[in-house]
Every structure is written in structure tokens, then in C-alpha cells.
Amino acid sequence: MKALLTSRAILLASAIAVAPAAFAQTPADVLVVAATIDDIITLDPAQSFEFSGNDVTQNLYDRLVDFDPMDMEAGFKPSLAESWEISEDGKTITFKMRDGVKFHSGNPVRAEDAAWSIQRAVKLNKTPSFILTQFGFTPENVDEMVKADGNTLTIKLDKPYAQSFVLNCLTANIGSVVDKELVMSNAEGDDMGNTWLSNNDAGSGPFVLNAWRPNEAVQMTAFPDYFQGAPAMSRVIVKNVAESSAQRLQLEQGDIDVARNLSPTDVDALQTADGVKIQDEPRGRILYMGLNQKDELLSNPAVVEAMKYLVNYDGIAGSFLKGQFKVRQAFLPEGYLGALDENPWTYDVEKARKILTDAGIEGGTITTKIRDLREYVDTAQTLQASMAEVGLTLNIEQMTGAQVLDAYRAREVPIFLGEWGPDYSDPNTNAATFAYNPDNSDEARATGLLAWRNAYAVPQSMNEATVAATLEQDTDKRAQMYRDIQKQYQAEAPIIPLFQRIEPTGLRDNIQNWNSGRSVTSVMYRQVTKGE
Amino acid sequence: MSSAADLNTGTGRGKTPPEPGGHRAAATRRKARRIGGVLLSLLLTMLGLLLVTFVIGRVMPIDPVLKVVGDRATQAQYDAAYQAMGLDRPLYVQFAGYVGEVLTGDFGRSISTGQMVIDDIRRVFPATLELATLGTLIGVFAGVPLGVIAAARRGGIVDQVARVVALVGYSMPIFWLGLMGLLIFYGILGWVGGPGRQGIIYDGMVPKVTGLLLVDTLVAGDWGAFKDAFSHIILPASLLGYFSLAYISRMTRSFMLEQLSAEYITTARVKGLSESAVIWRHAFRNISIPLVTVIALSFGSLLEGSVLTEIIFSWPGLGQYITKALLAGDMNAVLGGTVVVGTSFVALNLLSDILYRVLDPRSE
Numbered sequence: 098m099k100a101l102l103t104s105r106a107i108l109l110a111s112a113i114a115v116a117p118a119a120f121a122q123t124p125a126d127v128l129v130v131a132a133t134i135d136d137i138i139t140l141d142p143a144q145s146f147e148f149s150g151n152d153v154t155q156n157l158y159d160r161l162v163d164f165d166p167m168d169m170e171a172g173f174k175p176s177l178a179e180s181w182e183i184s185e186d187g188k189t190i191t192f193k194m195r196d197g198v199k200f201h202s203g204n205p206v207r208a209e210d211a212a213w214s215i216q217r218a219v220k221l222n223k224t225p226s227f228i229l230t231q232f233g234f235t236p237e238n239v240d241e242m243v244k245a246d247g248n249t250l251t252i253k254l255d256k257p258y259a260q261s262f263v264l265n266c267l268t269a270n271i272g273s274v275v276d277k278e279l280v281m282s283n284a285e286g287d288d289m290g291n292t293w294l295s296n297n298d299a300g301s302g303p304f305v306l307n308a309w310r311p312n313e314a315v316q317m318t319a320f321p322d323y324f325q326g327a328p329a330m331s332r333v334i335v336k337n338v339a340e341s342s343a344q345r346l347q348l349e350q351g352d353i354d355v356a357r358n359l360s361p362t363d364v365d366a367l368q369t370a371d372g373v374k375i376q377d378e379p380r381g382r383i384l385y386m387g388l389n390q391k392d393e394l395l396s397n398p399a400v401v402e403a404m405k406y407l408v409n410y411d412g413i414a415g416s417f418l419k420g421q422f423k424v425r426q427a428f429l430p431e432g433y434l435g436a437l438d439e440n441p442w443t444y445d446v447e448k449a450r451k452i453l454t455d456a457g458i459e460g461g462t463i464t465t466k467i468r469d470l471r472e473y474v475d476t477a478q479t480l481q482a483s484m485a486e487v488g489l490t491l492n493i494e495q496m497t498g499a500q501v502l503d504a505y506r507a508r509e510v511p512i513f514l515g516e517w518g519p520d521y522s523d524p525n526t527n528a529a530t531f532a533y534n535p536d537n538s539d540e541a542r543a544t545g546l547l548a549w550r551n552a553y554a555v556p557q558s559m560n561e562a563t564v565a566a567t568l569e570q571d572t573d574k575r576a577q578m579y580r581d582i583q584k585q586y587q588a589e590a591p592i593i594p595l596f597q598r599i600e601p602t603g604l605r606d607n608i609q610n611w612n613s614g615r616s617v618t619s620v621m622y623r624q625v626t627k628g629e
Numbered sequence: 630m631s632s633a634a635d636l637n638t639g640t641g642r643g644k645t646p647p648e649p650g651g652h653r654a655a656a657t658r659r660k661a662r663r664i665g666g667v668l669l670s671l672l673l674t675m676l677g678l679l680l681v682t683f684v685i686g687r688v689m690p691i692d693p694v695l696k697v698v699g700d701r702a703t704q705a706q707y708d709a710a711y712q713a714m715g716l717d718r719p720l721y722v723q724f725a726g727y728v729g730e731v732l733t734g735d736f737g738r739s740i741s742t743g744q745m746v747i748d749d750i751r752r753v754f755p756a757t758l759e760l761a762t763l764g765t766l767i768g769v770f771a772g773v774p775l776g777v778i779a780a781a782r783r784g785g786i787v788d789q790v791a792r793v794v795a796l797v798g799y800s801m802p803i804f805w806l807g808l809m810g811l812l813i814f815y816g817i818l819g820w821v822g823g824p825g826r827q828g829i830i831y832d833g834m835v836p837k838v839t840g841l842l843l844v845d846t847l848v849a850g851d852w853g854a855f856k857d858a859f860s861h862i863i864l865p866a867s868l869l870g871y872f873s874l875a876y877i878s879r880m881t882r883s884f885m886l887e888q889l890s891a892e893y894i895t896t897a898r899v900k901g902l903s904e905s906a907v908i909w910r911h912a913f914r915n916i917s918i919p920l921v922t923v924i925a926l927s928f929g930s931l932l933e934g935s936v937l938t939e940i941i942f943s944w945p946g947l948g949q950y951i952t953k954a955l956l957a958g959d960m961n962a963v964l965g966g967t968v969v970v971g972t973s974f975v976a977l978n979l980l981s982d983i984l985y986r987v988l989d990p991r992s993e
Contacts, residue, residue: 129829135953138697138743146699224699224706295743308833310752311742312953313945316833334829338943342808343824346816352823497956499691502700520701542704 131338132357139295142273143218155619158273158300187257208245265523303623356603381616382598387513399456403449425597432616435579460488522617691958737961746965755840757946761931767870776881798875807941822861824943884916
């Protein structure tokens with residue numbers, strides 16, 4: 098560091114003399130969060146489908162039913178809807194709205210607003226709209242299917258769907274109830290306020306949007322009239338800090354209260370740091386390996402079977418994915434209805450070799466595309482090494498996420514390594530993409546289905562079981578149906594779930610009740626308190 | 630950027646012989662022609678810049694529609710967005726349409742932030758401008774004297790130090806120096822502010838006038854906010870300043886060495902002028918023109934935004950913005966950013982052109 102002996106050092110020293118010497122802790126009623134929030138495109142709950150965007154809208158809006166941040170195991174609970182009833186034929190749900198709840202604008206929350214919010218989301222037809230349209234709503238019929246009458250909201254369904262399925266979907270961000278009067282007064286053309294709402298807030302949630310500066314910060318203030326009581330934190334500031342080490346430094350300094358994107362190294366270092374604690378939460382994302390059935394070698398069932406034993410599960414989860422992922426060999430994440438907690442496969446090169454030899458496979462070469470994220474590349478490289486032991490050559494081409502995704506959607510990735518995050522808190526969200534593919538032809542262009550992307554022709558019985566599970570009213574039976582589907586999936590599917598995401602969050606010692614949303618939803622701030 | 634850089638050699642150098650009698654009119658005509666030439670080459674430069682960026686953006690194997698509708702969209706939603714973005718039109722129609730809109734001041738909407746590109750740029754460019762200006766100032770005020778002294782005392786201690794400084798500046802990865810700087814001055818010593826432009830307490834408290842926080846806080850008369858902003862900018866600015874110092878001091882040194890070996894210097898010395906007069910009044914004055922070019926280029930490259938520095942210091946600047954947009958296939962944002970960077974370069978060239986005339990009366 099001879100550089101410091103120059104005249105620049107003098108300049109720097111004089112600069113430092115002006116700067117304040119020490120920095121105070123964050124104020125007692127302000128929560129400061131550092132996170133990577135550069136994925137936010139919009140804050141309209143009918144359109145937002147990005148992690149960071151949902152992290153914001155979750156706190157600006159309420160839904161008919163919501164999760165209780167202090168009691169996640171209970172599942173959804175009444176929120177803006179006080180109670181609900183299902184009709185005899187199971188095709189109509191009638192919600193009774195809670196009285197006396199107000200939007201941030203001061204307008205009362207009415208059944209009319211709830212009905213319009215669903216109608217709006219269906220008519221806008223943005224990406225997350227499928228969460229609602231799967232119940233048979235179309236832009237044409239939704240005004241008939243979803244109706245408000247005084248204090249009640251009536252939702253008609255095209256089939257007698259499981260109550261848990263419908264209500265779980267209504268906990269998703271697209272189920273947010275927006276302030277009709279306010280949004281419509283800001284509509285441009287026929288956009289139903291979409292442009293305005295992408296930068297503004299029309300909710301009744303615990304926090305009011307103050308400012309969103311893309312790639313920089315989101316600021317919220319507490320809503321004093323929140324129907325469940327004003328939150329303890331009067332301000333929440335989420336700063337975009339892309340670098341893990343910068344997040345760590347700021348957390349150590351006390352300039353922030355929460356660091357959400359810490360690398361394994363920084364988590365390790367913070368475990369022993371003063372004034373800081375680490376909270377691990379299982380999240381919904383599943384890291385899986387998709388074996389494209391268009392590939393001649395990979396379409397051989399023996400190769401699929403052998404691949405299950407060529408992943409060094411514990412080795413990977415104990416080394417470079419440590420603290421970020423845990424082994425999970427079923428497609429439903431822990432915390433979901435019907436989750437299957439069995440991990441049948443272990444790392445066993447000999448067994449894989451035997452399976453291949455028995456099937457008469459001598460060897461082969463596969464060239465695949467891997468996204469240039471450290472997690473995926475490292476996993477691919479360990480796979481490459483174990484495949485080499487059984488005579489299979491894996492060539493890895495590293496690309497950006499967008500490039501790999503393009504190829505994947507065109508069914509052109511032989512071995513895909515990546516994550517799938519659930520879209521809503523019902524098991525159908527993963528079952529309907531992993532274990533459902535009614536038409537495997539290229540022409541079907543079912544680009545949203547993971548099974549289709551891997552050209553996996555899901556057996557008819559499994560397709561039917563996946564559909565049947567959405568119609569089962571008995572929740573215990575329904576859970577068992579999903580466990581059965583996952584067992585069959587583990588036995589035969591060429592898409593192999595490997596790990597579930599764990600999210601370590603770095604917190605200052607005095608932060609209590611932090612909740613990133615577990616595996617089912619987005620972050621919630623209203624229950625967070627600051628101790629001494 | 631080379632076409633923009635060529636501007637200073639291409640403008641106003643054509644010597645028209647003075648016409649007897651109509652001297653003043655000829656001078657006006659010459660001036661008008663010169664301004665016209667500048668404007669024309671500016672226009673062509675910008676058009677060429679846009680064209681190249683546009684073509685690169687379109688041949689990139691990234692699907693911007695996916696960024697808009699997301700991975701889960703149905704084919705129908707995808708197609709609707711594809712058409713709404715006008716991607717079904719032929720390339721040349723898209724380009725012509727874009728240029729037309731730009732001429733009316735409409736840069737379109739960014740798909741990676743959901744905002745109007747012009748608003749995005751109004752937000753991110755001041756952050757970069759502030760950082761680049763301070764960085765260049767540090768580079769100039771430390772680098773030029775260092776280079777001059779190194780040349781005057783060739784082989785001396787200052788020369789050796791300058792060499793090491795430049796070498797380190799050229800070879801150290803900026804992210805490493807940045808992280809070390811943060812660790813030492815912010816993490817351990819607590820002398821400077823952390824990543825970001827402002828502390829939490831001051832965030833959003835100062836009314837936005839120019840977007841340059843150092844200026845805005847002074848305009849608002851908020852001394853605390855100014856100190857806070859300064860403590861946040863000084864480390865990244867010093868880092869950038871260090872890199873431009875490395876470059877500027879090396880260039881200054883070699884310009885000076887060339888001058889000091891010239892005969893007029895020997896003459897000056899023989900005349901008995903003091904050494905400092907020889908160096909500063911004679912040699913230094915002669916290197917001022919190439920030095921202006923060097924400084925302008927170095928400033929220009931900082932204005933593009935230093936991506937790594939911006940990421941490490943969570944600095945919401947132009948470099949991060951363009952890079953992120955590029956990776957997302959967000960062409961409106963990339964093109965908008967390109968126009969800003971291109972304009973800055975052209976403006977800097979014009980500025981140094983003007984400075985030449987001020988510094989060297991012969992070029993009139």
C-alpha cells in the first residue's frame with residue numbers, strides 16, 4: 098500500500114477530518130434492510146411477480162386471507178374476510194367482509210373493492226393472473242363469477258375445487274385488495290390504473306409506500322390505522338446493496354438492521370461476530386436437475402436412474418451450498434401441505450455404474466448449458482466429476498440466466514440445473530408444473546411447464562392424479578394424494594429434485610420476530626420489533 | 630467512441646485564405662461553417678452510435694419479452710407483450726421509429742425498472758457525474774504535480790514513488806481495492822460512510838435540485854447532510870481518483886520529459902532562469918494541450934460509470950444501470966444510456982477544443 102504515501106493521502110486525510118468519526122445505530126423505530134432489490138419492475142399487485150416486488154406489495158396490501166407472521170404453521174387465516182362459507186356443490190364461496198377497515202386513502206374497504214380487485218387482475222391478464230384464472234375466470238365471465246353484494250363477496254368456481262386450494266391462491270399477491278376509487282381516478286385509457294399503480298400504493302396493509310427509487314431503495318411508513326394495530330416500526334427502508342461483503346460490513350457497523358443476501362463466507366464470519374445473529378429460514382425454492390427426454394442418452398430410464406446416484410447430495414450441501422440449501426428430493430418444499438420428507442437417494446457411484454452396466458450403456462457425451470451462478474456451476478462441476486467416473490462425459494457451457502432460460506423454454510437444455518420457486522402457497526403450484534404435462538408435443542408450446550421443457554411425457558395416471566388432488570375437499574386425503582404423487586415421481590420421473598433453499602438472514606441482536614415469509618410467502622415487517 | 634474523439638482534429642482546422650475587403654464577413658462565414666460542421670459530425674456520431682448499439686442489442690441472444698412477462702407467462706401473454714413492444718416489425722422500421730421518438734425527447738420505458746428511461750437517467754446520471762467529477766479532480770490535483778515532479782527529478786524518490794503508484798493503479802483489481810478501502814476506512818476505522826450515497830437519517834431529507842448531493846445539500850444549507858454525503862462519496866471518489874491519477878501522472882511525466890529535453894529548455898536554463906520557472910512557466914505550459922486531452926478522456930471514461938465501483942459501493946449510477954439493462958435485453962434503457970454517454974464524450978471534446986484555443990492562441 099505504498100500508494101497511501103502520496104499526496105492523495107494528504108487529500109484523503111483532510112477529507113476524513115471533515116467526516117463524522119462514528120456512526121450512530123439506526124433509530125429505534127426505523128427498520129433498515131439491505132437486500133438486492135434490482136428485480137422490481139412494478140409494484141402493481143396484479144402484475145408484480147418478482148421476489149423483491151412481492152416483498153414490497155405483501156406489506157402494502159391485505160388479502161381476503163393472510164398468513165399470520167407469528168403463527169405460520171396455522172396456514173392462512175381470516176384477514177379482510179372475516180369468515181366464509183362453501184356451498185353444497187362446492188362451487189361457490191361466500192366471504193363476509195370485515196367491518197371498519199380503511200385503505201391508506203381513508204376510503205373504507207368494501208366487498209366491492211375485493212370483487213373489483215379480482216376482476217381487474219383477471220382482465221389485466223398479466224403474468225400472475227393464472228393463479229386466479231385457473232378457477233375458470235376469464236376476462237369475459239369474471240364480472241359474473243365474482244360479485245359483491247353489500248357486505249358479502251361471492252366467488253363462483255367452474256369446478257368444486259378444494260377449499261384449501263382456492264384460499265391458498267388468494268394469499269398470493271395477486272389476491273391483494275386494492276382501493277377501487279383511488280385506482281380508477283388514476284386510470285389512463287383502459288389500463289385500470291396499471292401504470293399509476295406500478296409506482297404507487299392503494300392498499301390497506303400495515304405499511305404505506307413512501308418512495309421507490311429503482312435499483313436504489315424502497316421506503317415505507319407505518320399505517321397508523323392498520324386494522325390489526327399499527328406496526329412497531331414507524332419506517333422501513335430497504336436499500337439495494339448488491340455486494341454481500343458490503344451488506345456484512347454495514348451490518349457489523351450497525352448502519353443496517355437486516356442483511357438479506359449474505360454469501361456463505363460472510364454468514365460464517367458473522368456467526369461469531371458481536372451484536373449480530375443469523376436466522377435460517379427454509380424458503381420455497383427447489384434446486385432440481387432436469388434431464389431432457391429429447392436427448393437420446395438421457396431418455397434411457399437406466400441413465401435417469403443412475404443420475405440419481407451421481408449427485409453428491411451431502412457433500413454439496415455440506416460444502417459450497419452450506420447454509421444455503423439442504424437436501425430435498427421431493428418436489429414440494431418443506432412447509433407445504435402434502436410435503437414428502439423422504440430422501441431416497443444417496444451418492445453411490447458403484448450403484449450408478451452397476452445400473453448402467455446392467456443396461457449395457459458403455460458411456461456417452463452430453464453438452465449442456467449452465468447458468469453462470471456459482472451455485473449451479475459448482476454443482477455441475479461435481480456432477481461432471483462423478484459422471485466421468487462411470488464413463489459419461491459432461492461438457493458445460495456457462496451462460497447468463499436469460500440465455501439459459503431461452504434455451505430451456507425451447508427444450509434445448511439437455512441437463513438443466515436451476516431453481517423453481519412456488520407461485521402460491523398451495524401444493525398444486527409445483528405439482529402442476531413438475532407432474533403435469535397433458536401434451537408433450539413441440540406444438541403444444543407449454544413453455545410454463547417444467548415437465549414440457551424437459552420433454553417429459555407425464556404418465557396419464559399422474560396427470561389425472563394431479564388434477565384430482567385439486568378437487569379433493571378433505572384436506573387430509575388431499576395431503577396424502579400429493580405424497581403419493583411425489584413417491585411415484587421419485588420412482589420414475591427424469592426431473593430430479595435435489596435441494597431446498599435455506600435463506601440465512603443476518604440480523605442485529607435487537608431485532609425480534611423477523612420473518613422472510615418461510616417457504617410459502619414474502620417478507621412481513623409488521624410484527625418486527627426492536628429490543629434494547 | 631473514436632469518431633467522437635476525432636472531432637477535435639476535424640473541426641475548424643480548414644484554413645480559408647482571408648479575402649481582402651470582406652475579412653469580417655469571411656470570418657463569420659467561417660465560424661458558421663465551423664459550427665455547422667460540428668453539429669453535423671455530432672449528429673452523425675450519435676446516429677452511428679445508436680445504430681451500432683441497436684444492432685448489437687437485437688442480435689444479442691437475450692429475449693427482452695421474457696423479462697417483461699416473466700418465466701411463467703403463457704404463450705398468449707408472451708405474444709401480446711411481443712407485439713406491444715413492437716418486436717414483430719422489421720428491424721429497420723423499429724430503428725427508424727426509435728430514432729423518431731428520441732428526436733421528440735421520448736426514450737421510451739425501461740423494462741427492467743418499469744420507469745420512463747428519461748426519468749431513470751435523470752436519477753442515475755447525477756450520481757455518476759458527481760462521483761466522476763470528484764474522482765477526476767482528485768486525479769488531476771494529485772496526478773499532475775506528481776507527474777511534473779517525477780519528470781523534473783527523474784530517477785529521484787518522487788519518480789520512484791510515482792512509478793509504484795501508477796503500477797499499482799494499473800494492476801490492482803478495482804473491486805479488491807474497493808473492498809479493502811471499505812474494510813479499513815469504514816469497517817475498522819469508521820472514518821467514512823458506508824455503501825450508498827447517504828446515511829439513513831438524511832435519505833430523502835434534502836430537496837432535489839441538481840441531483841448532485843454535494844450541491845443540493847449546500848443549496849439546502851444542511852451542513853450535516855453535506856458532511857454525510859461527503860463522507861459517503863469520498864472513498865469511491867478517491868478510488869476512481871487513484872486510477873485516473875495513475876494514468877494522468879504517467880502521461881504528465883512523459884509529456885514533461887519530452888519537453889525538458891527540447892532545445893528551448895536548454896536555452897532557458899542557459900539564460901539563467903530558475904528551475905521552477907523553467908519547469909512551470911516554459912515546459913508545463915507547452916504540455917497543457919495534450920494534458921487537457923488526457924484529462925478529458927479520463928473524465929469521459931469515468932462518466933460511463935464504473936460498474937464495479939458502483940456495485941461495491943451500492944452507488945446507483947449509470948454504469949450499473951446500463952449493465953443491468955444490457956443483461957436484461959432492455960434496449961430502451963441501453964440506448965438511452967448510450968446517448969447520454971455519447972453526448973458527454975462529444976461535449977467533453979468540444980470543451981477541450983475550446984480550452985485549446987484558450988491555452989494556445991496560435992490555434993485561432
